[in-house]
Amino acid sequence: MLVVATAGHVDHGKSTLVRALTGMEPDRWAEERRRGMTIDLGFAWTTLPSGATVAFVDVPGHERFVPNMLAGAGPVPAALVVVAADEGWMPQSAEHLAALDALGVAYGLLVVTRADLADPRPALARARAELAATSLRAVEAVPVSAVTGVGLPELRAALDRLAAALPAPAAEAPVRLWVDRSFTVRGSGTVVTGTLGAGRLRVDAELELAGSGDVVRVRGLHRLGEPCQQVGPVARVAVNLRGVARDRVGRGDALLTPGRFGTTDLVDVRLVGDPVADLPATLVLHIGAAAVPVRIRPLGVDTARLRLSRALPLLVGDRALLRDPGRHRVAGGVTVLDVLPPPLRRRGAAATRAAQLATLDGRVDLAGELRRRGLVRADDLRRAGVPVTVTPVVGQWLADPEHWRQLGRRLADVVAEHAREQPLAAGVPVEELRRRLDLPDRALVEALVGPPLRLHDGRVTAAGPQVLPEPVLRALALVGQDWATHPFRAPDADRLAAVGLGAREIGAAVRAGAVLRLPGNVLLPPAAPQRAVPVLAALAQPFTLSAARQALDTTRRVAVPLLELLDRQGVTRRLPDDARLVVGAGEG
Numbered sequence: 001m002l003v004v005a006t007a008g009h010v011d012h013g014k015s016t017l018v019r020a021l022t023g024m025e026p027d028r029w030a031e032e033r034r035r036g037m038t039i040d041l042g043f044a045w046t047t048l049p050s051g052a053t054v055a056f057v058d059v060p061g062h063e064r065f066v067p068n069m070l071a072g073a074g075p076v077p078a079a080l081v082v083v084a085a086d087e088g089w090m091p092q093s094a095e096h097l098a099a100l101d102a103l104g105v106a107y108g109l110l111v112v113t114r115a116d117l118a119d120p121r122p123a124l125a126r127a128r129a130e131l132a133a134t135s136l137r138a139v140e141a142v143p144v145s146a147v148t149g150v151g152l153p154e155l156r157a158a159l160d161r162l163a164a165a166l167p168a169p170a171a172e173a174p175v176r177l178w179v180d181r182s183f184t185v186r187g188s189g190t191v192v193t194g195t196l197g198a199g200r201l202r203v204d205a206e207l208e209l210a211g212s213g214d215v216v217r218v219r220g221l222h223r224l225g226e227p228c229q230q231v232g233p234v235a236r237v238a239v240n241l242r243g244v245a246r247d248r249v250g251r252g253d254a255l256l257t258p259g260r261f262g263t264t265d266l267v268d269v270r271l272v273g274d275p276v277a278d279l280p281a282t283l284v285l286h287i288g289a290a291a292v293p294v295r296i297r298p299l300g301v302d303t304a305r306l307r308l309s310r311a312l313p314l315l316v317g318d319r320a321l322l323r324d325p326g327r328h329r330v331a332g333g334v335t336v337l338d339v340l341p342p343p344l345r346r347r348g349a350a351a352t353r354a355a356q357l358a359t360l361d362g363r364v365d366l367a368g369e370l371r372r373r374g375l376v377r378a379d380d381l382r383r384a385g386v387p388v389t390v391t392p393v394v395g396q397w398l399a400d401p402e403h404w405r406q407l408g409r410r411l412a413d414v415v416a417e418h419a420r421e422q423p424l425a426a427g428v429p430v431e432e433l434r435r436r437l438d439l440p441d442r443a444l445v446e447a448l449v450g451p452p453l454r455l456h457d458g459r460v461t462a463a464g465p466q467v468l469p470e471p472v473l474r475a476l477a478l479v480g481q482d483w484a485t486h487p488f489r490a491p492d493a494d495r496l497a498a499v500g501l502g503a504r505e506i507g508a509a510v511r512a513g514a515v516l517r518l519p520g521n522v523l524l525p526p527a528a529p530q531r532a533v534p535v536l537a538a539l540a541q542p543f544t545l546s547a548a549r550q551a552l553d554t555t556r557r558v559a560v561p562l563l564e565l566l567d568r569q570g571v572t573r574r575l576p577d578d579a580r581l582v583v584g585a586g587e588g
Contacts, residue, residue, distance in 0.1 A: 001224075001235045002048075002163035003195050004108070005057040007100060008082035009090035013113035013146060017082060018056045020146035021156070022046040043193075043236060045224050050160045053224065055236040056080070057180075057195065076195050077166055077234060079108040081127070081136065085143065086118040089126045095330060099286075101134035102273065102321035102333030107166055108139045109158055116145040169233035174257035175199035175207065176313060177239070178288030182250045188220065190241045192249055194289065199257060201231045201239065209244060210254040210263055210313045216243040252290035254313050262383035263311035268341045268357055269304055271322070273332020276304050280324065283331055287312065287320035294322070300354035305341060306334075314339045315385030317362040335362040339384045340376075366390065370400040375440065394447035404448075410437055411448050415460055423469050424508040427459030461511075468512050475499040476514055483525050488532065488554040488562070490522045518561035532562060533571055533582065542579040 006014040019025060024044035045055040057076055079100050083093055100108075110127055112120040120143035131137050142158050144151030181193040205218045220240035223231050231237045239255065254261075271279075276298045285294045290312055297305040318336040323329070337360045344350050356372060364386045369376065377396040378388045393399045399407075414436050418428045433445045449455045452462055468476075478499040479491050491499075496506070506523065509515045516524045525531075535551050536543065543551075549559040563580060566572040572580045 001045075002052060002054040002078065002159065002166065003057065003076050003234050003236055004054060004078045004080050004159070004162075005076040006080045006082055007096035009084070009087070009092040009096075011084075013084055014080075014082045015058050016146045017080075017111065017113055017144065018044050018058050020149070020152060021054075022056065045236070048156055048160045048163065050163070052160060052163050054159050054163065055224070057236070077105070077107060077197065078162060079105050079136070081108060081110050081131070081139070083110070083112050083123050083127045084117075085112050085114045085120040085123045088123040089130055093127070094130065095328070097130060097134060097136070098273075098330040099321055099323075100136060102319075102330055104135055104319040104333065104335075106135045106138075107162060108136055109155070109162060110136075110139050110141040111155060112141065112143040113146060115143040115150055116148045166234075170198040171200060171232050173198040174260035175201060175255065176257075176261060176288075176315075177201070177207075177237070177255040178290065179249060179253045179255065180251055180289040182246065182253075184246045185240070188240050190244055190246045190249065191238055192241065192253075192255070193236070193238045194255075196231060196233050196235045196237050198233050200233075201237060203229050206258055207241075207255040208258040208261075209249060210256055210261065211311060212248070214244060214248070215258060216241045216255070218242075252288070252292070254288065254290070256313055259379075260383060261313040261315075262339070262380065263313050264339045265308040265311040266341055267306050267308070267314055267336055268299070268338040268353070269306055269320075270335045270337055270357070270360070270362065271302055271304060271332045272335075273322075273330065276300070276302055279304075279322070279331055283322040283324055285320055285322055285334065287314070287318060287334075296322075297350075299350055300358055303337070303354055303357040305344075316364050317385060337362055340373075340380060370398060370403075373400070374403040375399050375444070394443045395441070397441065397444055397447075407437060407439075407444075408448050408450070411445070411460070412453060415453060415462055419462060424472070424504040426507060426511060427456070427461035430455070430458050430460065433460060468508055468514065471500060472505045472509060475501045475505065476509060479515075479523070480525075486553060487525055487528060488552040488558060490518075490524055490554075490558050496523075518558075518565060520557060520561060522558055522561050524558070524562070529562065529565055529569070529571070532566065536566075536572065536580075537582040537585040541585055542575055542581040544579055548580070 006018065008014055022044040023046070043055065043057060045053055048054055081097060083089060110131060112124045112127065124141055124143060128141065131139065140158050140161070142151055142155045144155050175196070176198070177194045177196055179192045179194050183191055185191050201218060201221055203218055203221055206215050207218065208215055218239055219242040221228050221231050222238040223235055279296050282293060282295055285292050285306060285308065292312060293309040295307040299305055314336055316336055316339060320334040320336070322331040322334055324331050337357055342353070344353060366386055366389060369381060369386055376398055378392055378398050379396055381388055381398065388398065390398060393404060411433060414433060415428055418425065430442050430445050434442050437445065439445060446455060449460055453460055479501070482489065482491060506515070506517065510517045513526055516526050516528055518524065532552060536548055539547055539551055545559060545563065548563060549556055552559060563572060567574050571583060573583055574580050
């Protein structure tokens with residue numbers, strides 16, 4: 001389906017032209033018919049010579065109803081610029097053209113109406129001159145008379161050519177249907193209409209109402225006045241909704257594929273039109289069928305940050321326009337560059353951001369997004385309209401490769417610095433590393449850990465033996481002298497304190513493998529279990545705890561945990577009567 005919006009000055013014959021082409025009455029309200037002018041949006045359709053369907057969104061031409069005009073034209077891919085031969089180019093002709101140009105509408109036709117009342121050539125020449133500097137400069141022109149029918153066959157043929165020239169819509173894209181009308185049908189409930197530019201709508205499908213996040217279900221679909229089970233782009237569509245009251249949805253709202261869009265009230269944009277520095281602080285942003293007041297913060301020569309009065313489901317590359325309602329004019333066109341802009345809190349941040357925005361053109365670029373952001377969640381990029389084709393480093397997190405390498409180097413440096421400053425510590429806690437590296441998620445720290453680093457018990461350390469400070473080595477040497485004569489005797493608290501081995505020093509020695517710590521803070525030489533085996537094997541099997549204690553020349557405090565360790569290692573086996581035997585010695 002070709003969907004076309006009319007545009008042009010009030011009373012230049014837009015509705016009359018649509019009526020002549022379709023045989024339908026686009027002016028829906030009695031007040032519009034009484035006053036002879038379109039006030040709100042009208043809709044009509046017909047079949048072209050090729051068999052294709054063209055649907056018209058007939059918009060008001062009076063300057064008081066420009067917001068209504070923009071609600072209809074915003075989501076539509078093509079426009080009919082209508083100029084009357086007997087009046088020529090007029091103020092609303094200029095404002096409508098400025099709006100279409102700001103929105104980037106490049107497909108359409110120039111139609112000079114009332115060719116029966118005046119020579120169309122002067123109006124056509126002036127209109128051509130006005131279109132020459134806009135996005136519609138290359139459109140075909142057709143003079144017609146809706147009264148006599150002159151030029152209507154040529155216009156229908158031109159519409160067919162226009163339909164063939166339009167780029168193929170993205171049928172598999174997520175749905176973002178801007179609502180331009182909302183009403184209630186008795187027995188059916190809430191119905192909304194809009195122009196489906198991408199994606200597919202199906203009966204019984206779930207949609208998300210932008211802003212509230214409410215999930216609604218499609219109860220029914222109408223296309224060209226007929227019920228259908230599915231609608232693809234581009235199409236005028238009426239959607240009967242289940243699960244939403246009439247007062248919960250209206251013009252400017254959007255129905256979305258669930259989970260595929262985010263909403264934002266802060267965007268960075270590029271503007272074409274009035275100089276950014278000359279813009280008033282507050283304007284109205286028109287996008288899709290929405291009209292939202294915005295506050296403007298200039299950043300660069302042609303870039304700015306917009307603060308929206310309400311959040312909208314915007315995407316990178318969206319086209320919109322800024323309008324000054326007080327002066328009844330279009331201030332400029334907008335290309336959305338970033339829907340997830342960074343805060344500008346530090347001195348110089350705005351200038352840095354302006355330089356960054358100067359390199360963007362509104363085209364989606366995954367590599368560029370990762371380069372600018374360093375780290376970003378995959379779903380955040382998808383909801384901003386950026387396709388994600390790379391694998392996350394962990395969970396949902398995507399990383400720029402070079403930034404990720406730099407983080408790995410910084411992690412190693414922080415761990416090494418911590419080891420130098422706190423040689424007795426058991427590594428750096430993951431949470432501390434998250435803060436030091438300014439990372440948003442602990443999982444990123446864990447994903448960064450790799451040789452020569454290791455993660456153990458929530459701390460990151462360097463792999464390999466721990467280098468103990470000299471005072472600890474001296475203290476261990478003193479204890480080692482005790483072990484030289486009594487290898488199975490553990491130093492008591494007084495002896496540990498005397499040589500300077502506190503809890504931190506002992507913990508470091510254990511991690512370094514310099515001592516073996518058994519339950520009860522029993523410290524032995526690292527090889528004590530292996531040295532105990534031949535001593536115990538020489539006993540009559542099975543042996544008692546008392547016999548083991550005497551053979552090892554140690555205390556019960558040491559013998560109990562040492563034997564339990566050997567039990568766990570499978571070297572000894574404890575019998576029902578609490579005696580033990582060395583496995584493989586004295587059995588059978």
